[in-house]
Amino acid sequence: MTAKLARTTLSIAFHLMPAHRAGWAAAMQGEFDAALSDRRPLAFAAGCLLAALRDLPAHIEGRFVLTSHALAYGLLLPSAALLLVSGLSGYPFVGTAGGDLAAVLPGHGGRVLLLNAGNLLSAPAFVLLVLLLSAVHCLLAWWLIERDWARLGAAARLGAAVMTTLLLLGAITALGAVGMIVPLLWMTVELLLLGLLVVRYRQSVEEDRLPPNVVAG
Template sequence: MSTDVPHLIMALAERCMPNARLEWGRAMRAEHEQAVLDGRSMSFAMGCLVTAMLEMPRHRAGRFAIAMHALPLGMIVPIAVFHLGCAVSGVRLILSSHDPYSANLAAGGVAGRAASEAYLAAAPALTVLLLLLGLAHLRIAWVMLDGQWRRAGVLWMLAAGLAAAIVAIITAIDSGMRGSAIQVAALAIELVAIPVLATWQRAISTDLMEVR
């Protein structure tokens, strides 16, 4: 197992290098075989990976790889985790019939009590919608990393519909609730990023075909 890890790191380092430096990647792997015999396999592999990663912003395919991984892992997955966490909180509310936000609404007089009752009544539907929205975002991140841009677009439309339903329900309960702006901003970024990344990948593929 310990010998497999450096080889995996070397494979990752080669994937980070541009096609123009494939010969350098092969030479790097040959040197790694000697490093294995010298007992410095891991340090050599890590050095190669760091070097390859530092090269990534300098070539087109590397910049694309950084962008394609940064958006799903840096924004979409955290949003998915947030929605799934809200769904778990909704399940707890349904099971316990007690929620701090509901209690705060109820303390606001007649209008507050009415909003609290509406909030409790809408909790099951909101929980299901939040669960579906979280799962949809996880799937969007997965298909984007896999380069399935058409499927990512379809899933984005599903996520937008779910988000619109959630915002509509929440606004009907209490128009003063916050958080909708963040959801709208995230969906807007995804809407722009999916076709941009798809076009970028097609351009890179075209360049590679011309080189070959």
């Protein structure tokens, strides 16, 4: 069990290392075999992981790993969870009495249905769109960490399309766009951050491949 945990820890350390540290990774693998024979694999693997973590801010790929994980776990996944709860709670066709935002949550009093008999059939469409937007945030986080730029771009376009559809549906059902201004701005900020991060990463990788005199010029 200890050996398996040590191998997993070492594998994570290898994953965090940039491509130009492949020689170091190979040397660590050889030393790990020796540590395994000495019955101290976990301590060695933990030391390798700590060294890889300390080295992250020193190279382009490491800085991208730190930034992408912070964006995924600190913004995209919390947004997905919030959208999931909101969709199941009836956002945006359920309002609150007296402006109490907590009243939107299930089991709380003061919930007001904003749809009338003529547009009540649109409620399932609202729920589906909000839940789809939640799923899009999960995909954005996943493909950002995986650096799958094609799928990340497709998910971003899907998110923008879902948000636009929500706005149009709100206008058609006379709910208006006021209740969707915050999620619209939030989604816009998220997509801008993703775009800037990807563009900056690609530029940094290209500059890293060029000779120093070319980069300086």
